[in-house]
Amino acid sequence: MKITLIREEKESGKETVSTCEADALLEKIKTETKAAHVTALRTMLLYTTPDARGHYEHIDKLPRIYPSIEYGRSRDGSRKMKHYNGVVMLEVNDLAGLSEVELVKEQARLLPQTWAAITGSSGRSVKIWVKFVLPDGSLPVKEENITLFHACAYRMAVQCYQPILPFPITLKEPSPTQSCRMTLDVTPYFNPDAIPFCQEQPFSMPGEQTFHQRKLMEKNPLLRLKPGFETSETFTILFETALGRALDEMENWKRGDALHTLLVCLTEHCFKAGIPEEETVRQVMIHYYRQADEQIVRTTIHNLYRECKGFGKKSALTPEQEISLRLEEFMERRYEFRFNTVSNDLEFRQKDSIHFYFQPVDQRARNSISMDALQEGIKVWDRDVNRYLASNRVPLYNPVEDYLCSVGRWDGKDRIHALADLVPCNNPHWRQLFYRWFLNMVAHWRGLNKQYANSTSPLLVGSQGFRKSTYCRIILPPELRFGYTDSLDFGSKRDAEMYLGRFMLINIDEFDQVSINQQGFLKHLLQKPVANLRKPYGSSIQEIRRYASFIGTSNQKDLLTDPSGSRRFICIEVTAPINTSVTINYRQLYAQAMDAITKGERYWFDDTDEAVLKESNREFEQISPLEQLFHCYFRSPEEGEMGEWMTSMEIIEYLQGKSKTISLSNSCISTFGRILKKNQIESKRTKRGMQYEVIMLNK
Structure with missing residues (x-):
């Protein structure tokens, strides 16, 4: 692995770029040149206060070290990136002296991922270099992927190293171009066999904790179960076991006796079994619905759970703080909330095993939540509930990224070409063109290319009853089918541009009905990578991430009216009804696309593909x-x-x-x-x- 050193002369502006192997660089910093610029710098700093704005006159004699990137020269003489090394640099600054520097280096050595730990040029800091790779051992190549990968790697490195370091890590904006001055360290730590951290290629820059991350961090494994039959069955078995133990201890209790005595014993066993509080309430109401009052049952179980957790001690909190904490505990105990960043909707579901699906939080739901809180004795107003729901207490949720992250590993069976084969046609290029378009669609869902959009669209042409629109719909999995629409209104340009960030697949149904005057705007939509709009009730113009890819259907053959060409469409004449009743393994279908994109397979249309499109589309062009x-x-x-x-x-x-x-x-x-x-x-x-x-x- 080569490390880049860049020295810039401020007076002349001349820049010198050189590279050397990592082990050679570590040997180089053990000794100093005759000019002794590092020693002179440290001597100057020894007699200056931390807030003094002194300047070392020979500072430009010390080149900057770039551990993350190997630079080279382009033909015009400018600096360009040749290779990404996957190295993250952590800095611990403002140390008191050599003893603290050596202590930090010793602690950094405890982790096998530490590639190097060296003293900074000031003599009061430590630079820790940590290696990262993708799961297959490679590193991202494209600049946008490198930026995302490095940012998430930096966050992971900070989380792993901070607990073992005696001093705080100086947090900096994560960038592959991060550098440090040439230094002097007689005893640097260098481990060429360091084990790199393994990290998936991220979809976006690290931000607020997402709904998926919060679920994974849940300590109780029962709460990490996905809703469905498995969850219901597990909770039922655990509850029946707890009920059996409670009945064994309450030997003389029989149905019809006071429920409260059994409820106390039962609740303790449910708590020890790890059953969530809301699930305990639901199971009790199922078993003893005739003699149980829900509010009494809920209050009793809640108080016992609080007692088992050690709650109820006298606190020095103000009344406002106590209400705020009680409201937060109530919300997290009884509901799951998430903010859907694609649809811009707040969603929720109750925390028990029979509520499988999230629902929008409308005004009726908000009022119900407020009433439930008041019934538990929490003195909150509607504005308190609304304030909580509009805060960062509610995690962000991206259904597209969540689905693509959960598809698993591809089993090797080709399903994308099989999906294309469902369309009967005589075009020999259809299978490969559809395959390229499908990869392009998934790549843009991942946000891999923000400079260009998926501007090519299949057009299925055939008679009525050939199930063309149904085929367009089944391209999306059921979990993402909310992102399908065939109601694009070209009359409202603002709404049409909003659709780019709201839907994953837009079907231009009856494509022949798009007038010549609307063709220009359609071309604008197809090639628009992002939309800059002001959201409803918003106060500023924001950049809206595009997810939408396009597909179209028509009963007429003479469709294309653009005299400049037809490279944006894949026109296919459907010769027979499409078989849409097949069973599609959607997770493996999209796992194949994810696998191809991760391995660097081309997902865009090149000049050869466009030449094929132009030639095969001639029979669909409308001759004026x-x-x-x-x-x-x-x-x-x-x-x-x-x-x-x-x-x-x-x-x-x-x-x-x-x-x-x-x-x-x-x-x-x-x-x-x-x-x-x-x-x-x-x-x-x-x-x-x-x-x-x-x-x-x-x-």
Whole structure:
């Protein structure tokens, strides 16, 4: 692994870039050059206070070390990144002296992931270098992936190293370009066989704790269970076991006796079994619904759970603090909340095994939560509940990222091409074009390319009843089908742009109904990587992340009206009804896409693909009357023939003499020029304008 050293002379602005192997660099910092610039710097700092703004005159003689990136020179002489090393640098600064420096280095050695630990150029700091890799042992290559990977790696490194270090780590903005000055360390720590941390390629920059992360951090394994039959069955078995033990201890108790005596003993056993409080309430109400009052049962169980947890001690908290903490405990005990960042909706479900699905938090739900809190004796107002729901106490939830992270490992069976094969057609390129489009769709869900959008869209053309729209819908898994729509309104441009961040797949149903005037806006939507809009009730314009890919259907064949080409569409004639009743293993389908993207397979359309698209789309292009009239009176010269050079206006004027319906206008002339270019008519630029070589028929 090569480390980059860059020295910049401030007076001349000249920059010197050099690289050396890591072990050679560590040997180099053990001794100092005759100029002794590091020693002079440390001597100066020894006699200055930390807040003094002194400047060492030879500071530019000490090159900066870039452990994370190997730099090189481009053809124009500028600096460019050649390789990402996957090294994160942690800094512990403001140490008192050499003893504290050595203590930090010794502590850093305790972790096998420490690649190097060296004294900083000031003599009062330590630089700790930690290695990271992807699960397959490789490192990200694209700059946007490197930035995300490095930011998340820095956060992980801080969380792992801070508990073992006696002094705080100086937190800095995580960047692969982080560097430090050349230093002097007689005894640096270097472990070339350090075990790197393994980290998945992240989807986004680390931010607030997400709903998925909060669930994984739950200490009680029962609360980490996904809702469904497994959870219900587990809780039922545990409760029945606890009930059996309680009945054994209450030998004389029988149904009809006072429930409270049994409830106390039962609740203690439920608590010891790790059954959540809300689940205990539900199970008791199921067993003793005839003689149990829910409010009494709930209060009794809640008080006993508090007692078992050690609650109820006298506190020095103010009344406001106590109410706030009680409200937070109530919310976390009885409900699960999450903020859906795709739909911008607040969602919730009750914490018991029969409420499997999250529901939007509407006004009715807010009022019910407030009433439940008041019934438990928590003196809260509606605004207190609303304040909690609009705070960072509610974790963020991205359903797209959550689904893609949970698909698991691909089993090796090709399912994307099999999904394409459901569409009966005669186009030999359809399977591979659909495969590329599908990878492109998933890659943009992951946010891998923010400079370009998935601007290519399949168009399924066929008779009514061929189940084209149904096929478009089953491309998405049931968990993400809320992100499908076929109701795109081109009349409302703002709403149409909002759809780019709200939906994952947009079906332009009845594509032939899109007018020529709307084609320009459609092209704008297809190639727009992000949308800059002001959200409803928002006060500022924000950048909205795009998730949407497009697909379309039509019953008519002459669809494409753009004279400049048709590379943005994959037009396929469906020859028979599509079999949409098949069972699709969606997790493996998307696991295949994730595996291909992770391994660096191309997901964008290159020039070869676009040439195939243009050629196969010719039969779907709509030929205008002007173009038809041109083919009646002109043709392109064949090899060896000499044609006549004419401007587009001269050709149109000639055609006007043949048909009086043609109107001469600037838009007509410019459009006609694109038509000639599409038909590959030879052209050249002259003083008279652009001329085209044609041969006149029936002259």
